[in-house]
Amino acid sequence: MSTAHYDSNGNVAVIRLDNPPVNGLSLELRQGIVEGIKKAEQDDAIEAIVITGSDRAFSGGADITEFGTPKVMQEPILTTAIHYVETAKKPVIAAISGNCMGGGLELALGCHYRVSTPDAQMALPEVKLGILPGAGGTQRLPRVIGVEHALNMIVSGTPVPAKQFQGTPLLDEVVDGDLMEAALAFARKVVADKMPLKKVRDLKVKHPNPEGFFMFARNTIGAMAKNYPAPLKCLEAVEASVKKPFDEGMKVERDGIKQLMQTPESAALRHAFFAERKTSKISDVPSDTPTRDINKVGVIGAGTMGTGISINFLNAGIPVTIVEMKQEGLDRGVEAVRKVYEGQVKKGRMTEEKAKAKMDLLTPSLSYDDLKDVDLVIEAVFEEMGVKEQVFTKLDEICKPGAILASNTSTLDVNKIAGFTKRPEDVIGLHFFSPANIMKLLEVIRGDKTAKDVLATAMKLAKTIRKTAVVSGVCDGFIGNRMINQYSREALTMLEEGASVQQIDKAIEKFGFAMGPLRMADLAGGDIGWAIRKRLYAENPGMKKNLIADRLCEMGRFGQKTGAGFYKYEPGNRKALHDPEVDKVVDECRAEMGITPRKISNDEIVKRCVYALVNEGARILEEGIAQRASDIDMVYLTGYGFPVFRGGPMHYAEQVGLANVVRDMEAFDANPNTQKGFWEPADLLAKRAAEGKGFDQ
Structure with a gap:
């Protein structure tokens, strides 16, 4: 149970926030703060109050476990708790270490004085949830660090180390030694010197040219924010701190957060925030497993994927042995890793010493024997089952007992791969992107026999x-690629029916995708998709072919x-250029298929592509391949460029209304060019639509 511990140290009361792991400001913690202030005020022996947290966090802000519950708005809400702190009759000093973010920073700003360690991280990250600071952050922060710095912090949500605020009214002392000892000494100094009870709200916000600054900032933020309304609302609230009295500025802040909480963008961002935290929860694998x-990690294959995988572990300080068959390929892979670190050094993101230290963790090898002592080995070889069989047969012979054997396969059967070994319980899929x-x-692919401790x-x-x-069960393509196959097929079907390459991509990009499906196919490599299609054609003789x-x-x-795909590309330039040769191929294929092209609206393009994802996602849920709809959303938000402000395909479908999705699908099913059964709603989708529920209900 979260609480605020009250203690005294001579003439100073200490209120210690205790709600692990980040001291989220729960109802119990807010109550404890108010009760602590009252108790200190009533004790004549107490002359000052220190509020502190843990080494890890003063407070990370709101308690996310209370989101969506009545506790969020139960008194004392955070603004009430801050009011008690600010109006306390005795000086209140915030002793800050670790994370001081969101409501935690707002609480600190409500104190009369602030003492901090230099490496404490300070931020108002609410914009990342599509909202703005709601407990005075937009009004108090400009008063202590200036309008421009405050606006940058609030609009970006980026943490800033406390040492950067040394010398500003935000911090009264920055201490390298024992924080509590320094805070107690400072509190006694305040009492001895009869220092005033400073209130941040009483400070004036000054700017030499507020009209010009906010006009410039509004244009800049508006251009950058585009589909996100929160940054401009943050600007309005910060502007109010300059142009209005404090209490009127607080009203602008409150009105702003109320409006933002109702936007679909905020709902999507909050959904993504919680979805990311749910992915690590596996229903049958206890958290204390x-x-x-x-x-030590082994990586087989020094190509683009193998070197990229290796860098992840080198960055984490884990030694990697990378194995290739030929010296030329091995040298090329090592050089690719080196270039990544050299690039980091040139950009000032890493020192030469650190880059060298990372490279020293990499051991190149031409022999599987050098993998005898690794704890985990990941193969990143050609996507063909025969090749995988050779690799895993060798690994089974060479790797020590208890070593985890992982495949980076993007589509192949992990159960079959595990069957190439005598230890299928140690085999897992680790699909990097x-x-x-x-x-x-x-994507973490759980085989039928994968041990729980391996997972x-x-x-x-x-x-x-x-x-x-994100955990996925075993199926062709797992979560991401299985769904993207349907999305891509529908895009190609519309290309056959009359849409152009450019129209399809522009419609999807306007919806918010980072890249349209045909540009994405060119980036990934058309041969990869072609190989998958040929395999699927062989396995499903009645399957409609993507002729174009x-x-x-x-x-x-x-x-x-190859410099040409759905678009053409000039040497050294990734810009996709229109190619009349493709138009010719499209026309020829339409004629062969007997299709008379028709006009297709951008709205139809978006719906057919996105709903193809949704329907296949519903089937994946039905089959238990994914644990929950939000896991599917995380796959698409973090791996496939789905617009974050729409929350992922499954969340987006729920916002549209599942009944509306099914109705549109019924209309698409009447299309004579559609493969039979493609638009038949998944049972789960049809059921949830009929019940008026969401996928995870």
């Missing part, structure tokens, strides 16, 4: 290398890597 130690050292998503270890390791891990895409591949047009 013992994990295996991963002190390219570029593997940058992309945040990691728990993979999820823990994902946090170590700063990935968002296949024809382009038959011509050797594999996208950016």
Whole structure:
């Protein structure tokens, strides 16, 4: 149970916030703060009050476990607690270390004085949830660090180390030694010197040219924010701190947060925030499941994926042995890793010493024998089952007992791969996304025999290398690629029916995707999609073929890597250019298929592509491949460029209304060019639509 511990140290009362892990400002904690202030005021022996947290966090802000519950608005709400602190009859000093964010920073700003360690991290990150600081942050922060710095912090939500505020009214002291000792000494100094009870609200906000600054800031933020309303609302509130009295500015802040809480963008961002935290929860794997130690990692394959995977572990300080078959390929891979670190040094993001230290953790090898002592080995070889069989047969012979054997396969059967070994319980899929050292998503593929401690270890390791891990069961393409196959097929179907390459991509990009489906195919490599299609055609003889895409591949047009795909590309330039040759191929294929092209609206393009994702996602949920709809959303938000302000395909469908999605699908099913059954709603989708519920209800 969270609480605020009250104690005294001579003439100073100490209120210590205690709600692990980040001292979220729960109802109990808010009550404890108010009760502590009252108790100190009533004790004649107490002359000052110190509020502190833990080494890890003064307070990380609101308690997320209370979101969506009555406790959020139960008194004392945070503004009430801050009012008690600010109006206390005895000086209140905030002793800050660790994270001081959101409501935690607002609480500190309500104190009369603030003492901090230099490395404490301060932020008002509410904008990342599509809202703005709601307990005076937009009004008090400009008063202590200036309008421009405050606006930057509030609009970006980026943490800033406390040492940068030394010398500003935000901090009265920055201490390198024992924080509590310094805070107590400062409190006694305040009492001895009869220092005033300073209120941040009483400070004046000054700017030499507020009209010009806010006009410039509004244009800049408006251009950058686009689909996100919160940054401009933050600006309005900060502007009010300059132009209005404090209490009127607080009203602008309150009105702003009320309006933002009702926006679909905020709902989507809050959904994504909670969805990311749910991904680590696995229904049948307790949180206290013992994990295996991963002190050394092996990577097989020094190509683009293998080197990217290696960098993740090097960044985390974990030694990597990377294995290739030929010296030339090995040298090329090591050089690729080196170039990444050299680039970090040139950009000033890493010192040469640190870059060298990372490279020293990398051991290149031409022999599997050098993997005898690794705790985890990840293969990143050609996506063909015969090749995987050779690799895992060798690993089974060479790797020590208890070593985890992982495949980076993006589509293949992990159960079959596990069957190539005598230890299927140690086999798991770790599907990284390219570029593997940058992309945040990691699909963790749980085989039928994967041990629970192996799964728990993979999820823990994902946090170590700063990935968002989503568990998937075994199926063709797992969560992400299985769904994207349907999305891509529908885009190609509309290309056959009359939409142009450019129209399809522009419609999807206007919806908010980072890249349209055909540009994405060119980036990934047309040969990859072609290989998957040919395998699926063989496995499903009645499957409708994507004639246009296949024809382009038959011509050797594999996208950016060959300088031509759905678009053409000039040497050294990734810009996708219109190619009349593609128009010719499209016209020829339409004629062969007997299709008379028709006009297709951008709205239809978006719905058919996105609802294809939704329907396949519903099937994935039905089959238990994904644990929850929000996991599917995280796959698409972190791995496939789905617009964050729409919350992921499953959340977006719920916002549209599942009944409306099903109704549109019924209309699409009447299209004579549609493969039979493609638009038949998944049972779960149809059921939830009929019940008026969401996917996870």
